[in-house]
Amino acid sequence: MYAIDIKECFSYVLAAFNYLRIVFLFYTQIVMSSITPFLVKRPNSKNLHPITIRIIKDRKPVYIYLGQAIKLNQWDSKNCRVKNSHPDYLEINQLIITKLSKANKSLLNAEIKEDNLSSKYIKRKIISKVEDDFFIVAQYYLQLIKDRKQFHQFDIEFKRIEIFREFIKKKSLNFNELNFELLKQFESYLLNNRKLVARTVANYMITLRTIFNLGITKSAINIQFYPFGKGKYQIRFPETRKVGLNIDEIRILENIIGLSNAQQYALNVWLISFYFAGIRVSDVLKLKWKDFLDDRLHYRMGKNSKLVSLKIPDKVLNILNKLDRDTNSIYLFKEFEDVNVADEKLIRTRIKTATRNFNRRLEIVAEKAGIDKKISMHIARHSFGNISGDKIPIQLLQKLYRHSSVTTTIMYQSNFVQKDTDEALDKVINF
Structure with missing residues (x-):
């Protein structure tokens, strides 16, 4: 054993x-x-x-x-x-x-x-x-914009991110590398090398800050690396100068003769925008004949989907009577006729192309009218603000502008309200 x-x-x-x-x-x-x-x-x-x-x-x-x-x-x-x-x-x-x-x-x-x-x-x-890589989060950020079908915004943000990528000459960037020094260098590059104005530079920095904030919410980035804010890199917004046309200049445009058909067409779009308190060109182009009922315009704003109802001024009726219209016409203007309105990317492209053409023709109109100010589609909104000045109570202006907050209206209108300051100046120096 x-x-x-x-x-x-x-x-x-x-x-x-x-x-x-x-x-x-x-x-x-x-x-x-x-x-x-x-x-x-x-x-x-x-x-x-x-x-x-x-x-x-x-x-x-x-x-x-x-x-x-x-x-x-x-x-x-x-x-x-x-x-x-x-x-x-x-x-x-x-x-x-x-x-x-x-x-x-x-x-x-x-x-x-x-x-x-x-x-x-x-x-x-x-x-x-x-997601500790800035550009991976940036890609996610762009996709969020695309999912919201904000194609114009997508193009803008995509370009800003690509310019930043070109500047750092790297395919990836750790969030802790995006510090105060790098932001100041990028700011200098945009101002001096790309010759951008201060307001545009601020917009670039807002994009970087938004992506950084998104990175914090999506990953384990330490908040101590956050480079923005008091005592760090501060995004400063320069005051912008909004210049609109005055009453005499509007009258010149209303009575101008000798324009080509394309120039008159662009001016009609501009005047319709002005007469309806400066509605955006994208909303003007989407106006349909059926939106005009019982002497009122009824439409939904594209920016915030608000329903708007405005009286149709006699000056608008004069333009409507001159526009081309047949039994098959849907829109006041022809940019969206026979277009699939569900294709938002195509609609955005049409709006961009039309706005560019309008602005080019409006420059010629201004030259023929002897107006030194720059005229563009967006100036129609500034012109309404300039002429309204302090004549209309701010609450009514808020409704006309379709602003969500009266504070927004006050800030916007402050560019055009000058009566009080002019009178104060006169009281001091007229002795």
Whole structure:
């Protein structure tokens, strides 16, 4: 018979126990941990379904939202990806792959080290790694604007971010590198190299600040690195000079002759804008013949969707009677005829092109009229403010301008109200 070595027997038992422990741990990690793309079944306010990365560890799920939302029928639930019926399916699927790779690496590292990490901790770790890059968050910021269908704003913000990228000559930038010194250097570059005015420079800085704030909300960026605010980089807004036409200049435009058809067309758009208290060119171009009912104009503002009802002045009726109209005409002006109004990107392009053409023709009109001031579509709003001055109570002006707050009206109108200061000056010097 063989002698029993207690120590040797114990070592075999211990080895077997360790083996079983490893197998158990491996099994539980496989069963209890998973990372998968996931489409939220509950739609958002736009009736779209957000795409997330779902992390399950120890049976506890957390979700990393990708900032993308799609229709339910655009999601391939079997392969966990966006179907090619979505116009941006390639880009969104690439984003999913990138996030999924980061998440898997973090979870695998935790399993190798046998760290008892929670799913929430893994989420924070993933987000901080992925979104500590300024330009990754900037891309997310641009997508938010695009999702809101603010295509004009998207173009502006995209250009600002690309110019900043050109300036730093880097494809990535850690948020803690975006400090006071870099911001001052960028400010100097915009002013001196690109010859931008101070107000435009301030707008660039607002874009950088917005992205930084978004980065703070989405990742583990330490607030101590925040470079904006008192005692740090302060965005300063220079006072802007708003110059509108006066009554005599408006009368000249109303009675001018010798214009080409294209110049008269642009002037009609401008005058319609002025007569209705300076409504924006985008709203003028969207005016339909059916909006004019019972001697009133009824329309919905494009900027804030407010319903507006205004009396139709006799001067507007004179213009309406001269406009081309047939039985198939829908709009007062022709820019949106036979256009799919649901295509917001196309509509935005049409508005930009039309405004550029109007402004070019209005410059010629001003020259023919002998008016030295610059005339553009936006000057119609300034001209109304200039002529109204302090003649109309501020509460009524607020309604005419469609401002949400009377404070906005007071600030806007302060550019044109000069009677009080003129009288005060006269009282001092007329002795």
